[in-house]
Amino acid sequence: MYRYDEFDHAFVAGRVEQFRDQVERRLAGELAEDAFKPLRLMNGVYLQLHAYMLRIAIPYGTLSARQMRMLAHIGRKYDRGYGHFTTRQNIQFNWPKLSEIPDALADLATVEMHALQTSGNCIRNVTADHFAGAAADEVADPRPYAEILRQWSSVHPEFSFLPRKFKIAVTGAERDRAAIQVHDIGLHLKKNDAGEIGFAVYVGGGQGRTPMVAKKIRDFLPEEDLLSYTTAIMRVYNLHGRRDNKYKARIKILVHETGAEELSRQVEAEFAELKNTELKLPEADIAAISAYFAPPELPARAEGWANLAGWKKADPAFADWVRQNVQPHKHPDYGMVTISLKPIGGIPGDATSEQMEAVADIAEDYALDEIRVSHEQNLILPHVALADLEAVYRGLVAAELATANAGLITDIIACPGLDYCALANARSIPVAQEISTRFGSPERQAEIGELKIKISGCINACGHHHVGHIGLLGVEKKGAELYQITLGGSGDENTSIGEIIGRGFEPEKVTDAIEVIVDTYLGLRLDPSETFLAAYRRVGPQPFKDALYGDKTAEAA
Template identity: 70%
Template sequence: MYRYDEFDAGFVAERVAQFRDQVARRLSGDITEEQFRPHRLMNGLYLQLHAYMLRVAVPYGTLSGKQMHMLAHVARKYDRGYGHFTTRQNIQYNWPTLKDTPDILADLATVEMHAIQTSGNCIRNVTADHFAGAAADEIEDPRPYAEILRQWSSVHPEFTFLPRKFKIAVTGAPKDRAAIQVHDIGYHIVRNEQGEMGFAVYVGGGQGRTPMIARKLRDFLPKKDLLAYTQAVMRVYNLEGRRDNKYKARIKILVHEMGPEEMRVAVEAEFAALGSETLSLPQAEIERIQTYFALPAFADKPEKSAKIEARRQTDPQLAAFIATNVAPHKRAGYGIVTISLKPIGGIPGDATADQMDAVAELAKTYSQDEIRVSHEQNLVLPHVALDDIPAVYDELVRQKLATANAGLITDIIACPGMDYCALATARSIPIAQSISERFGETKRSADIGELKIKISGCINACGHHHVGHIGILGLERKGVETYQITLGGSGDETCSIGDITGPGFSTDQVTDAVETIVETYMTLRTSKDENFLAAYRRLGMKPFKQALYERDTGASI
């Protein structure tokens, strides 16, 4: 894991001191809420429906046990005993008081954490594959580059007042778990024909009210040019991006309006013209930062764990957990354990302080002191010896964290929706809960297989509904919540935006509609190996539309 040196600590300490001063000025009435707004937004503090909300950055989703303990401490001391992990690998606290926020930031700084640039029209928390550094299919760990980008983009003097927020994601495996094609910039680590490592560069993806898949501007960018190329993209966007309409201000609209080829020409021209400004990354410095993320020393283990095999026979629940929640690790005899924050009928992404403490302890004991937050709002223990999985599982059961549903229909992404968010037009959480309860932790759910449901409570799409295999968008029509359903979206390397089924469904109908879609899939799939997305891509919308809107009993759904 990255460790702050004196410089990094000094940087964060100065920002905490500044924010403390700004909060004091606000509390004393020296500045108005309007004048305070830009200051609080620079530090991730939003004013929500009921209270302030603080969003704390978890850079590229990587946490140590000590940091997770601190998140638990903040939840307990300053909030109501829980926190909410988000689709941007961050954590949000829904109930802090304004006067406490400087203390929260000071506490976080003691474990090398902060809330800088988790809001505002700047470069946001840089995200990465949540299996980075552990996944069996990885070419290279993306986190050193995410860390370099995080540093360089922190309080960048030229790029802090962009037309709109800006999200960068980096991934280092052929399987894209970081959804890079729906980011403003996506960097995909690739090897070129000469065997050198670099990045394929995607620009202009995004969700929100105008979902767009990023365009590839470069097949291969040498590593040394990472910052210079990013600077060129940022400068073109800062100067040319629209500022007349906040809904057309993201870089995706600029790429769309200029055309991807024009955009590529403009970025390459800027990149070529940087001259003395060119900030090259020396290989030695890349390597120095890579050492922070070096694979831990693992004891050699047999490929198969006798302990697991013995218990698997008598414990079908453990077997189910391993089947869904354990992914292949780089090293034989190890696994990547997903801790689902989607208990059946629960609130997606929420964790209590006690659960956070328990996960921190599990990480210390069994996972090289490392935890990941996934953009699917789960936690991950990236380095667990297969022999230890029964013990980890038993503790997760005690903590009510052992739901065996990673990647299944009940592993639902949902934004906070109208239960918390000032922008929402409909509730998301109760819909997620209802679907989760309908399918449950059952043989049927397991049989349905991989199916990503994503729910947003407004067109800003924080719940990523556009890239859900089944996407649900909550809208308000004449004072009534209505839910539009999309099918066939995907955020991975085969990125696609879902298609709308047709008219929306009421709160009471939406779970039935999802069930109808799933039943249609189950009837039509060629075999269990054809997952929902593959079946939808083969079949198209027609059979689903018929099932939803044209059957005799249609009036009842």
């Protein structure tokens, strides 16, 4: 993985000391809140309902064991012993004291981590496929390009005060696991007929109060043009993006109002000016960054195949876990392990410091020191020999991290919601917990198959409800919580925005409503191989409306 050079070290250390001084002046009353707020946000410090919240960047979701141990340390020393992994592949701590945050940031800097650009109207943490560098279906590893974008965008003077925040996602496979079509810019790494690497470029996707699927404005952008073309997009956005209305300031609104064709024309015109400037990426630079992400040496471990068969036979729970949480690796003797942070009835994305340390130990012993955070709020060990799966599983069982539910109905995305978040209108976590508990039996989950439920506690959609196969949006109506259900959303290569199915449900009725939807699906699917999403796309919303509301008109809440 990428290692800081001298510049990076000096830059991050400098920012920590700068922020330490700002915090000291704030606490001494020399800086007023109005002046301090933008400064703390630039360092990832929010004020939430109960306390400050520190959001730490995990670039493209990649962590070493040492870094994971540091996160455990931050949780233990500066927080309440746990952290929350987010849909942006970051981690949030819910209870740090402002007075101690500079020390926490100094500790983080020792392992080449920071909290910069996790807030504010700048280019945020660049996200990527969590199976990058390991997936069998990958054309190329997206992380070198994500790292190039990270370096280019860090405190970029021209793009630090955009009309609104800006999110870029990169995938290197046809199967989109990074939800690139709901990002401001989505980059799909591919090869052209000549075998050269480049990108399909998508612009103007996003969720929030105005969900939009991104428009493809380039079929193939040569890799050397990555920064010049991205700069061209940013310039068009920076110039024409709306600054008069926060809710219409994202690039998706500009794309929508301008039209993809005209916007593309403007971008191409700007790009023509930039194409042969210093922004052109030299091959040597791409190679130098790519070297940091060179695939690890994976010795043949063919004995794993026989071992695995025996272990599965001896332990059905292990067999379930392998079936659900281990994906094929590009090396046949290895697998990619999903560590579910969705225990049945638990809090999606939360992990204690002890659990983080257990994952770090396992990664060091069995997974070549690599850990990923997925946007689905799970952890990934991308390179595990099949011969080591049993030992990994035992370690995860001991840490209560071996729930065999990746991609199933209890693998729920949920934002922190009203239990923590100052923006939320309704709770997300208790709803996720109740649904998880209701559907928690392994048999029932297996019968239902792949089904992604995503829950947001407000219209900002941090819980990605718009792209949930079943999405839940919590709203406040007449002082009480109400949950609006959407169906048919998807955040993959066939992205779609879910449709509101009808009037909302009270908290005590929402799990029953989910059960009605699931039972309706089970009753109408052609056979068990037809997933919920496929069935919904075939039959549309009506059977679900009928089941939920009977003859009554389903008015949107």
